[in-house]
Every structure is written in structure tokens, then in C-alpha cells.
Amino acid sequence: MANLRDLRNRINSIKNTQQITKAMKMVAAAKLRKAQQRMTATRPYANKMSSVVTRLASVNSAEYDLLRQPEEPQKALLIVVGSDKGLCGGFNNNLFRVVETHISEKLKSFRDKDNLHLITIGKKAGAYFTKRNYQVIEKHPGFFDDLNYESTSKLMESATQKFANGEYDHVQIAFNEFKTVIAQNRLVVNVLPFEMESEENRSESGIHEYTDYIYEPDADTILEKLLPVHLNMQLWRAVLESNASEQGARMAAMDNATENAKELEEELSLKYNQLRQSAITTEISEIVSGAAALEGA
Helix, strand or coil: CCCHHHHHHHHHHHHHHHHHHHHHHHHHHHHHHHHHHHHHHHHHHHHHHHHHHHHHHHCCCCCCHHHCCCCCCCCEEEEEECCCCCCCCCHHHHHHHHHHHHHHHHCHHHHHCCCEEEEEECHHHHHHHHHCCCEEEEEECCHHHHCCHHHHHHHHHHHHHHHHCCCCCEEEEEEEEEEECCEEEEEEEEEECCCCCCHHHHHHCCCCCCCCCCCCCCHHHHHHHHHHHHHHHHHHHHHHHHHHHHHHHHHHHHHHHHHHHHHHHHHHHHHHHHHHHHHHHHHHHHHHHHHHHHHHC
């Protein structure tokens, strides 16, 4: 049984840990507000860009490398967006399990032939998939330390160029989509080859088949300019969604840790008081017994 000193040290240690988790929760909450602002500001633009590019692609008449549909896909590229830091609950592991399930179900043939390449964003993703012998051709640790559109677009432009050159026949992005502070959607989305929006999504976006647009200079030229921008926005949005999700997950994890520390502190304090009371009772009993012995003598 632990003595009073050990219990007192444990209680003090838990109190210190509780202060740390409270501070981390407050930091995560502040970062979450900023991340949410950037994410929500990007969503409408990314959605409208997707609708416009879909409309242009539907009337495209020119041969364009980024619109090619490979008959027999040979190589695939998967970009996994994780985090640089831990202490965010199951944020990373839940996504990585979804990615591995997706690979085993959809991309198994590519991996069996060593034709599945991964690009990881965030330290955790790079360490996880390298340890499990996936072909990680690029790692980007510390990516979220200076999160900006330029570095994200360079990464996507490189992947786009490799698809256009025929080095890859599929390009996909795996990330956590922000849903609420305590919940995320784990998604693996196809980026290339370009897929048209569904009829339902196009109707919701306000784009209808019977709408007749006049393009200047022409639809093919505009598509050639807009499609690379749209692809860059796909990765940029994924990174922003993941960043907001990470901060939300860390905030929730630190809140749970604080509550658990509080419960453990109360439990140990109760045990400490019981032992202390027991020790005091024992001392009183010994004093009374000693006094009675002296009187009898």
C-alpha cells in the first residue's frame, strides 16, 4: 500500500499534468479558430471552382493530358495528409487505418507490383507508412509550421505534371475532413484522372445542362488555365481541413485528459485522506492505550 508521501507526490504530479493539459487545450482552441476561418473561407471558392471546371470539361473538344482516362492503369500516387504533432487522440491512427483499408481494397494490385507511391504530409504520416514498408517517395515533416498556398501548390503541381507525363495513372488524396470539433470524416478522394461532378451536385451548384454560356476566348483555353488551379485547390482545401480537424481533435483530447486528471486527483485525495485519518486514529489509540497503562501502573 502506498504511504502518505507517495500519494501526496502523485497528487502534486497529477495537478501539474492537469495544468499542462489545460494550457494545451487553450492553445488548440486559439489555433482552431484561425484554422476554421481559413477553412470556411476556402470552401465556397473550392466548390464553385469544381462546378465551373466540370462545366468546362463537359463541353471540352480538345485533347488535354489532364483529362486522359487510362485504359489500363499501371501506377498510382497517394498523398496522405497527417499531422506533425501528437496528443490529438485518434486523429492520425483513424485516418491511417482507413488509408490501409482503402489500399487493400482499391489499390492492392498497384502495391503488389510495387507501383503504389506515397507522398506524406506531416511527421506522423511519414513515420507510420515508412515503418510499414510502403514506398514513400516524399516526406514533408514540419509542413504545418508554415502553412501556405505556395508550398502546397508546388507539391500538387509536381504530382499533376507526373500524371500528365504518364508516370502515374491515378492521383488520390487522403485526409481528415472537418465535421465538428469532436468529429472528423476520413476521406480518400480521387483527384486525377479528373471526374465530373454528379448531376445532383451540379444542380445544387446552380449549373444546368440547358444553360448556354458564351466563353471568351473559348472553353478549351479557359479549361486549360483553370484545371491546374482547381487541382491545387483540392490539395489546399484538404490541408486546411486536416489542420482544422487536428486542432479540434487535440482540443477534445486535452479536455478529456484534464477531466480524467481531475477524477484521478479526487480519487487519490480521498484515498490520501482515508489513510491520513487512519494514521491519526491509530496514533490516538496508541496514546490512549499508553495513558491507560501508566494509570494502571
